[in-house]
Amino acid sequence: MDWSYILLSALTLASIYGLLAIGISITWSSVGMVNMAYGLTFAVAGYGAWGVAELMVDVDPIITGVAVVAAGIGTGALAGVLVCLMTFIPIHDKPNFPVRGLIATLALSLMGTQILLWIFGPRVKTLPPVFGEWQAEFGAIVLTADKAGALVSSILLLAVTLTWLKSSRRGLEIRAMMMNPHGAAIVGIGVRRTGIYVMALTGALAGLAAVLLCQTYFVSPFSGLTPMIKGVSVALCGGLGSVSGALIAAAILGLNESLTSAYLGGQYVLITQFALIIIILLIRPRGIAGMLDKAREA
Amino acid sequence: MFDKVWKSAAWKNPQDVWSSAGARSKAALHPVGRLRWYYKWPAHSSNLWRLRYPFTRRNVLRLRGVYNPKSLRAEKTIxxxxxxxxxxxxxxxxxxxxxVESSTLLAAGAIFGIYAAINLCWMLIVGTAGIFSLASPAVVGAAAYGSAYLSIHYGLPWWALPFVGSGFGLIFGTLIALPATRLDGFYYALLTLGINELCRVYVVQSKLFGSATGGLYGADSYFPESWSENHQLLLGFYACMLLMIGALFLYRFVNGTRLGRILRAAPEKKEAFAEATGINYRAARIRVFIISSIALGFIGGFYAAHFRGASPSLFSFDVVLLMLAMIVIGGLGRAEGAVVGTLIVIFLEKYFLEWGPMRLILxxxxxxxxxxxxxNGxxxxxxxFRAWRNKKKSEFRSTRSEKGGEMLPEEATETADKDQIYFRRFDKMQRDYLxxxxxxxxxxxxxxxxLGQHSEQLERLLVYFRRAGQVDKYAITMTKPFKEYRIVALSGQRGVAPRLVDDKIYTSENEAYHAVFLRRVQDLLES
Amino acid sequence: MATREVLNVKGLSAGYGPLRVLHDLDLVVYSGERVGLVGLNGHGKSTLFLAIAGLTGWQRGSIRLNGHEVGGTRSQGPGRFTHRVVKLGLALMPQGDEIFTGLTVEEHLDSGAFTPRAWRERAQRKRRVLEIFPPLEKLMATAVGRLSGGERRMVSLGRGLMADASLFLVDEPSLGLAPKISKGVVDALMSVELGDAAMVIAEQNVSLLEGRVNRLIGMHAGKLKGEAAVGLAAQTVREA
Known part of the structure; x- marks a missing residue:
C-alpha cells in the first residue's frame, strides 16, 4: 500500500465530501434549516444527468461530458429551488421553524425518493464517464480520469462558490443572513429571495457531487442517502455553518476513509468515521470550527 | 306657572328609547357567555367517588366539584x-x-401495537426529555438482533427474549446517550441519523447477522405451533396490544413522576432557568433516555419473539422516516399523538399494499x-385554532375604541355577572335620553x-339621580343648625365617613339642594 | 427649498399579538427636517419605527413613504415586506444595532448599500460615512464582533447612512453608551447632510436633542404629544 495512492484517494474523497458538506453547512447557517432533502436533490441531479446522457447518443464524448455535468448542476439547482419553495417558504416565519423545517425536508425526501422509484423503477442507472478514459502517471502516482476530473472540477466549483460568496453582492447578502437574519431584513435583504438563491447554489453543489460520485457508484432513487449522511456528518464534524470547518473536516474524514479502506477494509469505513466524529464532537461539541465563529446559535 | 314650565319644553316620549325605531344604541348586542344549563354529573362533595391506581395515591380521573351557574346544583366534572x-x-x-376476517388487517394490527409501543418510548426521548434522537429504532433493532442471535445460537426461550433485549437496550442506549451529554439539538439528531445508517450497513454486511439471508431468522417464538393461523394472528394482536398498553403506562409513569416534572421545567432553550433553580436537567434527561432505551430493548426482544427474528429493515432510513411520520402526524410530546399517528400510518402502509410507492408518497x-x-400535529x-382565534379577536378588539359606558366585548366576556352588560347598556340609553x-x-x-311636585322632565331626572348607588352619592350636611349647609359625598362603606366635596357653604337648605342638583346634572352631562 | 412629505402616517395602530402598542397615530415628516421623538421606555417609539418597516406583529392604518403606500392591514409575517420598504427609501438604524458579527466593517458598510444605485456609488458613500465617523477608518478590515459598543453603534449607524434613503429612522442612538460617546454619536448624526431626506431620532434623553432638531415630538402610551401639528412643522422647517 503506497502513500501516494492513499493521499490521492483521500484528496478526491475530501473534495467530494467538501462539496456536500459545504452545501449543507451554508443552507443551515443562512436559511436556518437542516436540509434533509439534500439526498433527494442529489438523486434528482443524478437522474437529470442520466437523462441528458441518454439523449446524447453519437455525440462527441467531450460535449457529452460537459452536457452531463451541466445537466447535473442544473437539475440539482432546480431541485434545490423546489425544496426551498416547498419547505422553506411556507414555514420560515412560523413558530418552531428549525424542527419543523427538518421534518418537512425529511417528509419531502420520503415523498421524492418514492416518486423517483415510481417513475424510474428500482433499477440502477449508470452515467457515462464524463472525463474520458485516460490516465496520467507522475512517477509512482497514477491519476485516473475520473479521479482527476473529480478533483479538478470540485475544487474549481468550490473555489468559484467561495469567491462568489466572498466578493459578490449576493454573497454578501447570504453571509449577512448567516450572521443575523433580523438585521438582514432591516438592511433590506429579502429573506425569501435569498433563501431561494442559497438553495439553488447548494443544489448546484449537490448536482456536481452527484455527477462526480456517480462515476464510481450508480444512480438510483436511494443513491442520495449515503452521500447525504456523509455530507451531514462532515458538516457536523466541521461545525454546522462554518465553511472553513467543513473543509478541514472533509480533509480529515477523507483521509480517514482512505486509510481505513486501505488497512482495515471497506466495511469498517462508517464505523471508524463515526467513532472519529463522536470523539471530535465530544471534545468540541460545536465541531472543529464551532468555536471559531459563532455564526448562528442552534 | 307650573303649566308654563310644562309646556315650555318639547315633550319627548320616554318610551321611544326602548322602541326599536327610536333605540339609541346602534351597536349589536351579542349574547356573550351563555350560562351553562346542562347537567354534568351528580353528587359533588357528598361522596366524591375516586378511582385510584392500585398501591398509589394517583387518581385515574381528575375530578373537580363545581356548581352549575344556572341551576345552582352541585355537580362534578371530569x-x-x-x-x-x-x-x-x-x-x-x-x-x-x-x-376481523382479513389476516392482513390482523397482522397490521399487531405491527401497529409494536410500533405504537416503540413510538411511545421514542416520544419519551423526543417529547419528554427533549433529546431529538433519531436512533431509537436502532436501539430496537440492536436488541432484536442481539436477542435473536442468542436465541438461535444458544437456544434462549421466547419468554427470555424481551428481558435479554432490555439488557441490550441498556447497553446500546447508554452508548448512544454518551454524546447526548455534550451535544445538543441538531448536532445530536444528525449524529444519531448517522449511527442508524452505521448499524444498517454493519448488519447488511456482517455474516454473523445473516447478510446472506437478508435478516436473522429462526428465533424462538411465543406462538404455539398447534394453533390455527387465525388464532395465532389473534394471539399476536392481543400480545402486541398488551405491549402497547405497557408502553402507555410507562409513558404515564415517567411523565407523572418527579422526573417528568423536572423535564417539563427544563424545555429546550430554557434549560438555564431550570438550572438556576437547582434542577439537574442533564441527569434527568439521561435517566429518561436510559429508561426508555431499556423499554425499547424490551420491545426489540419482543419483536424478535414475534417475528421469529430480525431484519435489517429495522435500521433503514425509510423506516425511521415512517416512524417519524407517525409521531409527527399525531403531534410531538403526546401519547395519544403517538398512538393515533401510528394507527394512521400503519393502516395506510400495510393495508393498501397493492398501491406500491403511492402509499408512501401519500x-x-x-x-x-x-x-x-x-x-404540533x-x-x-x-x-x-384557539391561539389563532384569540389572536384575531384581540387584533379586532384592540382596534375598537371606547363607547360611552357600554361594555366592550372583551370586558363583557370577562365579567362573570352577565346582567351587568345589559344593565350598563340600559343605563347608557337612559342617560342619553335624560x-x-x-x-x-x-x-x-x-x-x-x-322639593315638592315637579314637571315630568324634572321628576324623571330626580328619580334617576336619587336611584344612584351609595358610592360617591352627594348628600347635604348641616355644619351649623339652619345656618350652614355643605355638600358631602358618601363613601358607600359602613363606618367610613363621607368626604367634603368643596369649601362652599350654603346658607339655606334649598340652596344646598339646588347645588347638589347642579352637580348631578353636570356629572350626567359629562358621562 | 420645497418641502415634500417624506413620511405620512395616518391612523396607525400596531402591536404584538393581543398587545396593542400604537393607538391611532398620525405623523407627517417633511423632507429636510430632523425630528426628535422623545418618550419613556415602552411607550412605542421603537414600535413606531418597526411598524414603518413592517416588522411588528400586526398593524393597521396608512403609512405613505415618498407617496408609496407601505402600510395597510397586516397581521402576519413580520419582516416579510421589509426589504421592499427599504427599497422605497427607508433606512432603519435599530435598537441594539443588529450587526452581523462575522463581517468586517467594510463589508458591513457595503451591506447597507442595498439598492442598486447605492451599491454602484458605495465607494463614495463609504467615504462620506468615514467623514462622519472617522474612527471607523482604521477598523475597516476588523470583524465587527471584535468592536466595542461605541464602535458597533457607529458601524450600525454608518450602515444605515450608506443606504440611498430618504427617511432615516434612528432608534436610541445613545442607548448603552457612555455619556461622552453618546454625545459624540448624536453630534455625528446632526452633522449628516440630509439634503432632500429626513431623519427621525428616537431618544429618551431629551437634553441630547433639545434645540438641535427642527421639532421635538413627545410620545406617551402609544400616542404622539406635543408639536406634532402639521402647520407648525412646516413653519419650523422654513425657519431652519
Missing amino acids: VDRRPVYWVLGLAALAAIAPF IGFIMMMTVLFLR LFGTKLQ KGLIDDDVIEEHRRRP
Whole structure:
C-alpha cells in the first residue's frame, strides 16, 4: 500500500465530501434549516444527468461530458429551488421553524425518493464517464480520469462558490443572513429571495457531487442517502455553518476513509468515521470550527 | 306657572328609547357567555367517588366539584377526559379484533401495537426529555438482533427474549446517550441519523447477522405451533396490544413522576432557568433516555419473539422516516399523538399494499402537510385554532375604541355577572335620553322649588339621580343648625365617613339642594 | 427649498399579538427636517419605527413613504415586506444595532448599500460615512464582533447612512453608551447632510436633542404629544 495512492484517494474523497458538506453547512447557517432533502436533490441531479446522457447518443464524448455535468448542476439547482419553495417558504416565519423545517425536508425526501422509484423503477442507472478514459502517471502516482476530473472540477466549483460568496453582492447578502437574519431584513435583504438563491447554489453543489460520485457508484432513487449522511456528518464534524470547518473536516474524514479502506477494509469505513466524529464532537461539541465563529446559535 | 314650565319644553316620549325605531344604541348586542344549563354529573362533595391506581395515591380521573351557574346544583366534572377516551378506544380495538376476517388487517394490527409501543418510548426521548434522537429504532433493532442471535445460537426461550433485549437496550442506549451529554439539538439528531445508517450497513454486511439471508431468522417464538393461523394472528394482536398498553403506562409513569416534572421545567432553550433553580436537567434527561432505551430493548426482544427474528429493515432510513411520520402526524410530546399517528400510518402502509410507492408518497404528503400547516400535529389543532382565534379577536378588539359606558366585548366576556352588560347598556340609553331633557327651564324650576311636585322632565331626572348607588352619592350636611349647609359625598362603606366635596357653604337648605342638583346634572352631562 | 412629505402616517395602530402598542397615530415628516421623538421606555417609539418597516406583529392604518403606500392591514409575517420598504427609501438604524458579527466593517458598510444605485456609488458613500465617523477608518478590515459598543453603534449607524434613503429612522442612538460617546454619536448624526431626506431620532434623553432638531415630538402610551401639528412643522422647517 503506497502513500501516494492513499493521499490521492483521500484528496478526491475530501473534495467530494467538501462539496456536500459545504452545501449543507451554508443552507443551515443562512436559511436556518437542516436540509434533509439534500439526498433527494442529489438523486434528482443524478437522474437529470442520466437523462441528458441518454439523449446524447453519437455525440462527441467531450460535449457529452460537459452536457452531463451541466445537466447535473442544473437539475440539482432546480431541485434545490423546489425544496426551498416547498419547505422553506411556507414555514420560515412560523413558530418552531428549525424542527419543523427538518421534518418537512425529511417528509419531502420520503415523498421524492418514492416518486423517483415510481417513475424510474428500482433499477440502477449508470452515467457515462464524463472525463474520458485516460490516465496520467507522475512517477509512482497514477491519476485516473475520473479521479482527476473529480478533483479538478470540485475544487474549481468550490473555489468559484467561495469567491462568489466572498466578493459578490449576493454573497454578501447570504453571509449577512448567516450572521443575523433580523438585521438582514432591516438592511433590506429579502429573506425569501435569498433563501431561494442559497438553495439553488447548494443544489448546484449537490448536482456536481452527484455527477462526480456517480462515476464510481450508480444512480438510483436511494443513491442520495449515503452521500447525504456523509455530507451531514462532515458538516457536523466541521461545525454546522462554518465553511472553513467543513473543509478541514472533509480533509480529515477523507483521509480517514482512505486509510481505513486501505488497512482495515471497506466495511469498517462508517464505523471508524463515526467513532472519529463522536470523539471530535465530544471534545468540541460545536465541531472543529464551532468555536471559531459563532455564526448562528442552534 | 307650573303649566308654563310644562309646556315650555318639547315633550319627548320616554318610551321611544326602548322602541326599536327610536333605540339609541346602534351597536349589536351579542349574547356573550351563555350560562351553562346542562347537567354534568351528580353528587359533588357528598361522596366524591375516586378511582385510584392500585398501591398509589394517583387518581385515574381528575375530578373537580363545581356548581352549575344556572341551576345552582352541585355537580362534578371530569377535568381531563382523556383516560375515558383511552379506555373506550382500546376496548373497541380489542373487541373488534375477533371479528376481523382479513389476516392482513390482523397482522397490521399487531405491527401497529409494536410500533405504537416503540413510538411511545421514542416520544419519551423526543417529547419528554427533549433529546431529538433519531436512533431509537436502532436501539430496537440492536436488541432484536442481539436477542435473536442468542436465541438461535444458544437456544434462549421466547419468554427470555424481551428481558435479554432490555439488557441490550441498556447497553446500546447508554452508548448512544454518551454524546447526548455534550451535544445538543441538531448536532445530536444528525449524529444519531448517522449511527442508524452505521448499524444498517454493519448488519447488511456482517455474516454473523445473516447478510446472506437478508435478516436473522429462526428465533424462538411465543406462538404455539398447534394453533390455527387465525388464532395465532389473534394471539399476536392481543400480545402486541398488551405491549402497547405497557408502553402507555410507562409513558404515564415517567411523565407523572418527579422526573417528568423536572423535564417539563427544563424545555429546550430554557434549560438555564431550570438550572438556576437547582434542577439537574442533564441527569434527568439521561435517566429518561436510559429508561426508555431499556423499554425499547424490551420491545426489540419482543419483536424478535414475534417475528421469529430480525431484519435489517429495522435500521433503514425509510423506516425511521415512517416512524417519524407517525409521531409527527399525531403531534410531538403526546401519547395519544403517538398512538393515533401510528394507527394512521400503519393502516395506510400495510393495508393498501397493492398501491406500491403511492402509499408512501401519500404518507409523506400527509406528514408534509401536517408539518407545514399544523404547529404540533393533529392533537395540537385545538390549541392552534384557539391561539389563532384569540389572536384575531384581540387584533379586532384592540382596534375598537371606547363607547360611552357600554361594555366592550372583551370586558363583557370577562365579567362573570352577565346582567351587568345589559344593565350598563340600559343605563347608557337612559342617560342619553335624560341628557336631552336638561334645559334652562328645568334648572330654573328646580332652583325655585327643589322639593315638592315637579314637571315630568324634572321628576324623571330626580328619580334617576336619587336611584344612584351609595358610592360617591352627594348628600347635604348641616355644619351649623339652619345656618350652614355643605355638600358631602358618601363613601358607600359602613363606618367610613363621607368626604367634603368643596369649601362652599350654603346658607339655606334649598340652596344646598339646588347645588347638589347642579352637580348631578353636570356629572350626567359629562358621562 | 420645497418641502415634500417624506413620511405620512395616518391612523396607525400596531402591536404584538393581543398587545396593542400604537393607538391611532398620525405623523407627517417633511423632507429636510430632523425630528426628535422623545418618550419613556415602552411607550412605542421603537414600535413606531418597526411598524414603518413592517416588522411588528400586526398593524393597521396608512403609512405613505415618498407617496408609496407601505402600510395597510397586516397581521402576519413580520419582516416579510421589509426589504421592499427599504427599497422605497427607508433606512432603519435599530435598537441594539443588529450587526452581523462575522463581517468586517467594510463589508458591513457595503451591506447597507442595498439598492442598486447605492451599491454602484458605495465607494463614495463609504467615504462620506468615514467623514462622519472617522474612527471607523482604521477598523475597516476588523470583524465587527471584535468592536466595542461605541464602535458597533457607529458601524450600525454608518450602515444605515450608506443606504440611498430618504427617511432615516434612528432608534436610541445613545442607548448603552457612555455619556461622552453618546454625545459624540448624536453630534455625528446632526452633522449628516440630509439634503432632500429626513431623519427621525428616537431618544429618551431629551437634553441630547433639545434645540438641535427642527421639532421635538413627545410620545406617551402609544400616542404622539406635543408639536406634532402639521402647520407648525412646516413653519419650523422654513425657519431652519
